Amino acid sequence: MSDSTTQNRLLTPFNVVAGAIVIIGLILTFIRFTKGIGSVTNLNNNYPWGIWIGFDLMCGVALAAGGYVTSSAVYLFGMRKFHAAVRPAILTGFLGYLFVIIALFYDLGRPYRLPYPFAVSPGPTSMLFEVGLCVALYFHVLLLEFFPAVLEWLGLAKFRNMIHKLTIGLTIFGVVLSTLHQSSLGALFLIAPSKLHPLWYSQYIAVYFFVSSIAAGLSMVIFEGFLSHRYMHDKMDDVHLEETKEIPYSFGKAASLVLFAYFSIKIIGLIADNNWHYLTTPYGYWFLVEMLGFVALPGMLYAVGSRERNYTLIKIASVLAILGIVLNRLNVSVICFNWKLPLAQKYIPSLNEVGISVFMITCIILTYRFIANRMPVLYEHPDYKDSEH
Amino acid sequence: MSISRRKFIGWFGAASGALLVSGKARASGKEFKGFPKSNGVLHDTALCVGCRTCESACNKENKLGKPDKPFTDLTVLKEKRRTTNDAYTVVNKFETKKGVLFAKKQCNHCLEPACASVCFVKAFKKDKTGAVTYDADVCVGCRYCMVACPFDVPTYEYDDPFTPEVKKCTLCKPRIDAGKLPACVEGCPKDALIFGERKKLLKIARKRIEKHPERYEDHIYGEKEMGGTSWLYLSPAKFEEIDMREDLGSKSTPELTHGALAVVPMVVGLWPAFLTGMYAMTKRRQKIALDEKNEAVKVATETTKATADEALKEALKKAESAKEKAIDSAVKKALEEAKKSEDTEEEE
Numbered sequence: 149m150s151d152s153t154t155q156n157r158l159l160t161p162f163n164v165v166a167g168a169i170v171i172i173g174l175i176l177t178f179i180r181f182t183k184g185i186g187s188v189t190n191l192n193n194n195y196p197w198g199i200w201i202g203f204d205l206m207c208g209v210a211l212a213a214g215g216y217v218t219s220s221a222v223y224l225f226g227m228r229k230f231h232a233a234v235r236p237a238i239l240t241g242f243l244g245y246l247f248v249i250i251a252l253f254y255d256l257g258r259p260y261r262l263p264y265p266f267a268v269s270p271g272p273t274s275m276l277f278e279v280g281l282c283v284a285l286y287f288h289v290l291l292l293e294f295f296p297a298v299l300e301w302l303g304l305a306k307f308r309n310m311i312h313k314l315t316i317g318l319t320i321f322g323v324v325l326s327t328l329h330q331s332s333l334g335a336l337f338l339i340a341p342s343k344l345h346p347l348w349y350s351q352y353i354a355v356y357f358f359v360s361s362i363a364a365g366l367s368m369v370i371f372e373g374f375l376s377h378r379y380m381h382d383k384m385d386d387v388h389l390e391e392t393k394e395i396p397y398s399f400g401k402a403a404s405l406v407l408f409a410y411f412s413i414k415i416i417g418l419i420a421d422n423n424w425h426y427l428t429t430p431y432g433y434w435f436l437v438e439m440l441g442f443v444a445l446p447g448m449l450y451a452v453g454s455r456e457r458n459y460t461l462i463k464i465a466s467v468l469a470i471l472g473i474v475l476n477r478l479n480v481s482v483i484c485f486n487w488k489l490p491l492a493q494k495y496i497p498s499l500n501e502v503g504i505s506v507f508m509i510t511c512i513i514l515t516y517r518f519i520a521n522r523m524p525v526l527y528e529h530p531d532y533k534d535s536e537h
Numbered sequence: 538m539s540i541s542r543r544k545f546i547g548w549f550g551a552a553s554g555a556l557l558v559s560g561k562a563r564a565s566g567k568e569f570k571g572f573p574k575s576n577g578v579l580h581d582t583a584l585c586v587g588c589r590t591c592e593s594a595c596n597k598e599n600k601l602g603k604p605d606k607p608f609t610d611l612t613v614l615k616e617k618r619r620t621t622n623d624a625y626t627v628v629n630k631f632e633t634k635k636g637v638l639f640a641k642k643q644c645n646h647c648l649e650p651a652c653a654s655v656c657f658v659k660a661f662k663k664d665k666t667g668a669v670t671y672d673a674d675v676c677v678g679c680r681y682c683m684v685a686c687p688f689d690v691p692t693y694e695y696d697d698p699f700t701p702e703v704k705k706c707t708l709c710k711p712r713i714d715a716g717k718l719p720a721c722v723e724g725c726p727k728d729a730l731i732f733g734e735r736k737k738l739l740k741i742a743r744k745r746i747e748k749h750p751e752r753y754e755d756h757i758y759g760e761k762e763m764g765g766t767s768w769l770y771l772s773p774a775k776f777e778e779i780d781m782r783e784d785l786g787s788k789s790t791p792e793l794t795h796g797a798l799a800v801v802p803m804v805v806g807l808w809p810a811f812l813t814g815m816y817a818m819t820k821r822r823q824k825i826a827l828d829e830k831n832e833a834v835k836v837a838t839e840t841t842k843a844t845a846d847e848a849l850k851e852a853l854k855k856a857e858s859a860k861e862k863a864i865d866s867a868v869k870k871a872l873e874e875a876k877k878s879e880d881t882e883e884e885e
């Protein structure tokens with residue numbers, strides 16, 4: 149292979165853009181860790197949490213729910229025929245959590261004290277303690293769940309089979325941990341009834357976060373499936389291609405049910421708190437945009453799409469549902485937080501802050517591509533084809 | 538397959554139901570009444586003249602950064618200010634129905650502080666002096682305390698890259714420990730601030746309201762707000778008018794999260810059992826399916842075998858009869874032939 153062809157293969161538009169983002173990200177990283185959080189963000193005393201928490205953490209965790217949703221569907225609820233979807237979902241889940249933790253290093257004032265809540269001075273009355281503990285544990289669960297792929301790649305059969313025996317235990321543990329921290333992320337805001345707008349604050353907020361995380365997980369599996377079929381088709385084996393054909397429709401149907409359930413419990417919350425009068429205020433319109441455009445609409449599109457086996461509808465629905473989750477998490481943690489504050493004092497993320505978040509997403513995609521190009525993720529390793537899980 | 542999916546969804550529905558119920562059942566009867574002899578400060582806004590002496594005293598005592606404008610410059614009162622890293626306390630001016638009023642803002646040293654209950658390293662503690670103290674040696678800098686504080690008090694050193702700290706009023710605990718008054722209280726020229734045992738301060742406040750009902754709102758701010766605070770306020774105007782929220786309620790912050798925290802052991806206790814059961818059921822269903830499949834295969838094989846046997850028999854029979862026929866015809870032919878030759882021989 150001559151030098152010029154190698155260069156041509158590396159200089160795809162995607163790689164050029166990704167490379168630029170990585171360089172900018174590294175520069176911003178340097179500034180952040182030498183000049184402080186204030187030098188790159190618009191955070192202030194009224195807004196201690198910005199998009200690094202509202203997007204990187206809140207959305208990151210919700211959208212990484214595909215891991216526990218898929219593995220529990222396949223291993224615990226007997227949807228064996230979707231087995232091929234487990235590994236890609238576990239991988240994205242793992243990378244999602246990995247970068248949630250990396251993003252935390254940027255956001256924490258003293259990231260080097262990350263182990264303090266567990267090792268030095270535990271404060272178990274804090275919802276954040278629970279979130280931290282569960283995220284830390286679940287990260288390791290995902291690591292173990294993905295390990296067989298790494299070991300297959302390295303050819304360590306014995307070790308791989310040992311870990312493989314843990315699959316069911318790990319899956320159950322993963323669901324427990326996910327239930328806890330997905331809901332606790334919402335419960336973080338229980339403490340601030342005076343700051344979060346009443347349409348988003350609810351005593352049921354923990355349930356809202358948990359239920360919507362399921363919809364997020366299902367939608368992400370569908371959306372990723374679409375992306376990897378498009379861009380990594382050559383890495384897939386026949387089993388994967390065959391098994392993943394059904395996924396958009398089955399997962400889409402499940403997602404539509406979850407979204408409708410989510411919609412109804414949101415309405416129940418509205419009734420319970422008697423918040424109807426807020427609906428005719430600007431925040432109320434915004435609430436309706438979220439609920440109708442990004443919950444009810446994708447729910448409907450999913451239902452129709454799965455019944456009529458219309459892949460395009462399913463794709464649109466998954467994008468809307470994912471945007472809906474992002475919108476909801478940002479509404480709770482940033483946009484509708486401090487709702488009584490005058491507009492002029494509201495926080496708007498700085499370009500640099502957005503830059504770091506984009507940098508994180510880019511790193512996830514690059515790592516995913518790196519791993520899926522090498523390890524048995526989208527295909528089964530020939531030596532382990534007949535293994536049970 | 539569709540059954541298990543429906544179950545899957547139904548299961549989540551049931552789970553959320555369980556969470557809802559426990560969320561409702563959270564109001565516990567427990568109430569923390571605070572340390573018996575704990576102190577506080579009574580701020581009578583009717584007496585405050587907005588001279589900013591307290592701000593200046595606080596700045597000096599805590600060795601805070603130089604302010605943008607000197608403390609003698611009263612034009613800063615035109616804007617509404619909040620606490621900052623360099624100002625643990627600020628005085629604001631308000632035009633109210635009862636005329637111009639000034640009110641001092643700082644940490645209220647809550648009896649059950651939100652900042653303390655949300656800190657995952659217990660950096661904040663309610664001290665027996667009444668002060669809510671901060672320990673920078675364990676703080677991780679997550680800033681959840683700032684999110685939680687209902688009075689928007691704590692601030693953060695965003696520009697410090699290595700050892701940023703949360704900043705807020707200390708109630709001058711070092712001075713209290715040394716038997717002195719908080720610096721701002723000592724500095725106040727109008728007795729708009731009184732330091733003392735919280736219980737006694739409540740009595741004084743109530744007496745003032747009784748004595749001058751025309752001068753004060755019948756409300757001691759901080760007596761009940763968010764479970765009660767060590768800092769107490771009197772005001773001639775509605776507290777909302779001097780920017781103190783009256784919609785906070787009397788529920789303390791631990792009560793707000795109590796329900797959600799109580800669900801944790803339930804999830805940890807019930808989920809694994811439930812999921813294992815689910816798995817066992819799935820496995821059993823799969824085993825049954827597998828057994829059925831095997832059975833079907835067996836039957837099919839047997840039937841096929843039987844049919845095959847039958848066919849074979851038939852074929853054999855046919856073949857036999859064909860063979861017989863062939864032999865018959867061969868014999869016949871041979872006989873005929875023999876007869877023929879006999880005939881010819883006879884002819885010859």
Ligand code: SF4
Nearest residue numbers: 644645647650652686
């Ligand atoms: S006012 Fe805010 S910072 Fe002060 S003790 Fe109460 S919750 Fe904590």
Ligand code: SF4
Nearest residue numbers: 656676677679680682
């Ligand atoms: S910023 Fe520090 S004091 Fe505040 S909650 Fe986090 S660890 Fe605790």
Ligand code: SF4
Nearest residue numbers: 595706707708709721
């Ligand atoms: S008590 Fe001390 S730290 Fe608090 S406002 Fe007064 S002078 Fe400042």
